[in-house]
Amino acid sequence: MLEYAWLIPVFPFIAFILIALLPKRTLGWEDGCGYGIAGAAGAFALSALVVWEVINGRTLLPEDAPRFTWLIIGDISVTFGIWIDELTALMLVVVSVVGTLVVIYSAGYMHQEGVTRRRYYAEIMLFISVMYGLVLADNYIEMFIFWELVGLCSYLLIGFWYERPSAASAAKRAFIVTRVGDIMFMAGIIILLKYVGTLDFVTLFDEGGTQAVPADMMTLATALIFGGAIGKSAQFPLHEWLPDAMEGPTTVSALIHAATMVKAGVYLTARSYPLLVQSPESLMLVAVIGGVTALLAATCALAANDIKRVLAYSTISQLGYMILGLGAGGYLVIEASNPNGYTAATFHLINHAIFKALLFLCAGSVIHSIGTNDMRLMGGLHKKMRITSITMLIGALAIAGLPPLSGFWSKDEVLAAVWHAGEFDWTFTLLWVMGIVTAFMTAFYMFRMWFMTFAGEQRSDFHAHESPKTMTVPLMILAALAMGSGFALFIGDGFKTFMEGSIHGLLQGVHHESPMDVAVEIFTDPLTYVSLVLAIAGILVAYRLYCMPGFDRSVFAKGFPGKVQRALENRWYISQFYDDFAYKIWYGFSLVADAFDRYVIDGVVNGFAYLGANTGGKMRKAQTGNVQRYASLIVVGIIALLVFMLYVLPWGGW
């Protein structure tokens, strides 16, 4: 069964081809949505079968995997194949569930778009297809190709409303900023190729593969590969593209910028674990970047007034958690042969995919209904949009980390792993503090958003209505999943034991925890209660500031006092710094280059041209038109020639 997993991306790809090429009148319902749902559902069904096989303990052995050779360059052969283990299965769940639900939801959300829907569905199907390809890739080259295709689709979809200048520039920005990361990724895999001679995971992750690379080069290569993850997963300092990417349709934000594409960076980091654990320095970089991003993005979310931007910053912040968990988990693997960090981060990955897709789709439902993103203009929607309101409340509770919703389990596991890594390096204790502060902020800004949107009085003139069934049904499914997915920790052998499978080669004598042990551990750990109390405190502060009857309304205008408020609204000036950097420094450099081109390069060319023209101008004065002068010059010339031939040449010895 597993060897047919390569068919998974084929379904959405066929849908893409059909939607893109079929004559217009055969597109059917919603300009191709039917084909889209069919393609996504086909892939979903096949993914479900594959995941079922993996849950039952069957992974695809590399020697059984179907693969074909694409290129042979000297001794290096580039093959395409598939790689299925527990991590792949996890990503398949994310992509298939969220992808299918988003396509269904789009039928309602994109209804008013008219003929451009065809382009939308074609691009969405291409995106889902290449995302499956990325997840299934069995070597870095194949992964890189799909990685770039994912970036391309992201560009196309962010710029879906390309008539708007802001959308067009956001698309370009996303493409260019992630490209910085992609270049680093490419440099990293080139280093690996140089030392190991192949990029197949099966060889690279083997003892022989990891030993072939010198330690310092391994640090460089892993740090560069993680650079790719920084770009794709919008980690500091390359995180600024994600909030801008909210210019695309909300469904795109949910699919790409919450659930799948930005997870590709985390997936890459998790996939490269066998390499990363060879280099503690890289792991430290991973952890620090993750921790800083989590905190920084959370602070930016505090002051955002655009409902989608709040969610975008929260996405960045949660991705920071996952990266932090992976970094800390690597230390645990090295020092204690303990997979907790890895399992916690991957667990947070799937939980976050579900509740963040839910939150984005709820936000989409609100925007669809009242036609604005600005939370200052909303309020009082709870009465009008009950389903959206309740499902979004579930999402907010999940991300804030209240039990028994999914976010509680995974966030707590991540923080616990970071705390335990603190035993081996004090930096992790600091990062844990940042993580716990982020947890507080997360609860605060999510409920600030919920209260501003759904609670209180209506603050502007709009007629809200509940969204159609195609939109609310996916919301309810996702809400149910967001409530339930946390219990994956306790089903069967438990999620931890399951995820250990994909890195068991790195662990020696691992002690399997039964689900009961995990539960006991969570509830006897005082740290659990610290984060829980902080989350509740965050919600209460949000209630006090934004919802309590008779609260000061000017708080919407004022927010935090003075400088801090301004800094938060300007996202710590990072975006501005990039603009200034581009405008002042880079523009200055460009001016110098331009001057060099204009004066030196062009100067030489023009100089030659001028020399020719000028000399010609001088020389033509010799053409006097006086025949006798010509004749006398001929005579002089002949005499000179004769003298030369008769006297100079013989004298010279010829």
Added chain:
Amino acid sequence: MINIEYWLIFSSLLFAIGAYGVLTRKNAIVVLMCIEIMLNAANVNLVAFSSYYTTLHPGLGADASGQVFALFSIAIAAAEVAVGLAILLEVYRRYQTIDVDKINILRW
């Protein structure tokens, strides 16, 4: 029998006189005449070398090819003068002068 050197000196003088006239005279007719003188200097050379060749190789008998070329040259010179005078007539008709210094429109 006159030595060939005398003929050569004579013809080079003739050529120099003709060349001098071509280069210095303003009247186009005179220039044309001077060209004739230069041509005739060449003809003298041809005839002189023809005769010299016969005296160098007595066994071969008389060889008239040099003189034939001189005749050719004279015939061509006559044609050339005809063409030249025709051009001068046209020039005069257009510019009312045949001063070669004035006819300098072929210039920059």
